[in-house]
Amino acid sequence: MRKLISCEEAVKKIKSSSRIMVGGFGLVGCPLSLVDALADSEVKDLEIISNNLGEPGRGLGVLVRQKRVKKAIGSYFTSNPEVVKAFQDKELEVELVPQGTMSEAIRAGGAGLGGFYTPVSVGTKIAENKEERILNGKKYVFQEPIKADFALIKAKKADTLGNLIYNKSARNFNPMMATAADVVIAEVDEIVESGQISSEEIVTPHLYVDFIVLSGGK
């Protein structure tokens, strides 16, 4: 099938200073084989958009330890103490976005929207530099869409066309990220013939998916 490549081939497409979305809520739903392949490559100065940055030395935490992440955009980084340290040492720039605002901004990015007004974070530190607007008597702040050069996502199963289904709570940010990057690489546990996943069941239609790699594959 056309879209199937190796993890090594996949990460060769990624250049230093790229902006990359990586799926997952912690390690759950994170494309770990792709991240490991990225860690074995030479790329650096990456901008990573992901809810968290893995755990110390695991998942995206590997890239943090290797000092390859220049900037991180996400909602919760305190679960990896090495991220906190890298931030304090000024090795890593961090942009914090409330989780719901972040997921919607990625959705908006993939849906061709110029942004949206959300009531979340009004009056807080996070909204300090954001445009505020009153609509029907309620305060909102403007959130820009989030897009990226690459999205590395994790799904349970792909068919040969690239249609995807996910696994329980490992779905999380992956379906939105599949829509919001120039190049989308999906890591999957299993590939089946087209027609083997029912049309009702498909979560991410194949048009979003550029390449597929197998989990655990090199």
Add this chain to the structure above:
Amino acid sequence: MNVKHYIAERAAKELKDGDIVNLGIGIPTLVADHIPENIQVFLHSENGILGVGPSPDQDHVDKNLVNAGKLPVTVVEGSSFFDSAFSFAMIRGGHVTVSILGVLQIDARGRIANWAVPGKSVLGVGGAMDLLEGSKKVIVTTMHTTDKGESKIVKELTYPITSERTVDLIITDLAVFSVKEDGLHLIELAPRISLKEVQEKTDAPFHIADSIINGTEVTL
């Protein structure tokens, strides 16, 4: 009963049949153990689950099935999975009936701080602001004082605020307060707790319900 379970049990009594409930980390998580048997509620987890069940035993842990605290969970019959944007659309859209949250501080108006500690790097907000903004009803469950004995219910927040929205009910190990437009109202004392103790350990001013002044207040 452990005092944290006491708080959780008291919070569970606020739930109604059919409620969609989001539980935060800490004491709120314990509420799941105390849901009255005569009602059915559905637990929502912001990482994309409606219908969270009890934690599995070690042999049945599924690494793809965790709650928002990243702990392994199970799902109940009729549960569903969805992506994060959908999950937070449910929250912001007002479809989650009750959120039960932990806090660092609550001010005299009932606004809370529960995401950042001053002086430390602010590197995590998660879904705290979304839940507070969107949930129809917000219940706070917390110890009344910090480990150092300082009141968590303060005149003004010294920690960064989570939302301008005020919470609806505050349940501590000492008392229950409802939040109204004119501020906090003490409506209930925990068993064997005196009004004097609550007054001594609460920095923010509060109104006192007639039932407590008259001594006719009945602890649920």
